[in-house]
Amino acid sequence: MKVTIVGAGAVGASCAEYVAIKNFASEVVLIDIKEDYAEGKAMDLMQTASLMGFDTKITGSTNDYTKTANSDIAVITSGIPRKPGMTREELIGINADIVKSVASSLIEHSPNVTIIVVSNPMDTMTYLVHKTTNLPKNRIIGMGGALDSARFKYRISEALECPASDVDGMVIGGHSDTGMVPLARLATRNSVPISAFLSEERISQITEDTKVGGATLTKMLGTSAWYAPGAAVSSLVQAIACDQKKMFPCSALLEGEYGLNDLCIGVPVILGKDGIEKIVEIELTDAEKAKMKESSEGVSKTNGLLDLKK
Numbered sequence: 001m002k003v004t005i006v007g008a009g010a011v012g013a014s015c016a017e018y019v020a021i022k023n024f025a026s027e028v029v030l031i032d033i034k035e036d037y038a039e040g041k042a043m044d045l046m047q048t049a050s051l052m053g054f055d056t057k058i059t060g061s062t063n064d065y066t067k068t069a070n071s072d073i074a075v076i077t078s079g080i081p082r083k084p085g086m087t088r089e090e091l092i093g094i095n096a097d098i099v100k101s102v103a104s105s106l107i108e109h110s111p112n113v114t115i116i117v118v119s120n121p122m123d124t125m126t127y128l129v130h131k132t133t134n135l136p137k138n139r140i141i142g143m144g145g146a147l148d149s150a151r152f153k154y155r156i157s158e159a160l161e162c163p164a165s166d167v168d169g170m171v172i173g174g175h176s177d178t179g180m181v182p183l184a185r186l187a188t189r190n191s192v193p194i195s196a197f198l199s200e201e202r203i204s205q206i207t208e209d210t211k212v213g214g215a216t217l218t219k220m221l222g223t224s225a226w227y228a229p230g231a232a233v234s235s236l237v238q239a240i241a242c243d244q245k246k247m248f249p250c251s252a253l254l255e256g257e258y259g260l261n262d263l264c265i266g267v268p269v270i271l272g273k274d275g276i277e278k279i280v281e282i283e284l285t286d287a288e289k290a291k292m293k294e295s296s297e298g299v300s301k302t303n304g305l306l307d308l309k310k
């Protein structure tokens with residue numbers, strides 16, 4: 001199983017580290033445009049192999065896509081992250097050109113690859129890869145909901161003063177400060193709805209904190225987060241590589257599901273060896289449907305800024 005990660009920056013390197021530590025991939029190739037940067041990150045990570053006990057071989061390359069040939073899975077983290085006070089949508093101008101050219105180089109050398117898009121604004125970058133490549137739609141996946149759901153579970157566990165592993169919950173919708181739809185109604189602690197333990201006000205606070213999870217960390221760190229993003233991507237990579245048939249909210253191209261068309265947005269999907277093997281349509285309340293519609297309008301508006309004729 002060969003995994004390529006484009007962008008050896010904070011998220012790319014964190015993802016490489018978690019993939020290696022989980023020890024399911026034979027090879028991880030890191031690629032970056034900065035001279036020697038991916039090679040350096042790969043060497044540093046390989047020097048943890050004997051300490052962490054993994055056998056995955058990590059190599060780095062400065063923009064040489066022949067090294068990525070025949071990758072099974074590729075992760076795109078190349079591009080710029082936001083700074084405090086910015087929205088993810090403001091990154092579109094620089095990141096769209098980068099994501100488009102990276103996707104094309106990846107597919108040239110790995111025609112059967114499954115691509116996981118991470119660069120922001122992620123739903124729009126995922127849509128861009130759909131619109132500018134010939135990969136089947138199940139092989140293009142946007143990562144946002146897995147991270148947002150992990151943050152949602154963290155906030156719930158904080159409120160309940162319990163381990164996050166006791167908590168289940170999911171965030172669907174767009175990966176943006178206003179577009180996320182945390183499904184608090186369905187969140188549980190060991191199958192018991194969180195409303196049995198928490199007031200409506202506390203749940204509403206958790207929902208708001210979850211939606212601005214990325215912005216909160218960006219303000220604290222001066223750039224956007226990387227540990228949880230890297231871990232979230234590594235979970236998607238593992239689900240595909242190990243054909244786990246696990247359900248994650250991912251940005252998927254919708255063709256009528258949830259009453260939405262011609263956009264990529266976070267919905268529950270089953271991930272296995274064929275990428276998105278199924279989009280799971282769950283019954284939403286009218287209020288949740290309205291939030292999902294509003295979120296989709298935001299994503300479509302950002303998609304409208306893409307120049308797809310270039």
Ligand SMILES: NC(=O)c1ccc[n+]([C@@H]2O[C@H](COP(=O)([O-])OP(=O)(O)OC[C@H]3O[C@@H](n4cnc5c(N)ncnc54)[C@H](O)[C@@H]3O)[C@@H](O)[C@H]2O)c1
Nearest residue numbers: 007009010011032033078079080081118119120122143229
């Ligand atoms: N979807 C998500 O949930 C999520 C989470 C975290 C970060 N992100 C996004 O991921 C992206 C990367 O974030 P980061 O913190 O790792 O940034 P970073 O600056 O640490 O790393 C980005 C790397 O991309 C490289 N790069 C730029 N252009 C390239 C190209 N054409 N080919 C190859 N490499 C190229 C840069 O040299 C840099 O090393 C940002 O757009 C950020 O907003 C998304």
Ligand SMILES: O=C(O)C[C@H](O)C(=O)O
Nearest residue numbers: 082088120214215224225
């Ligand atoms: O917040 C960001 O800009 C990065 C990422 O999308 C995140 O949610 O951490």
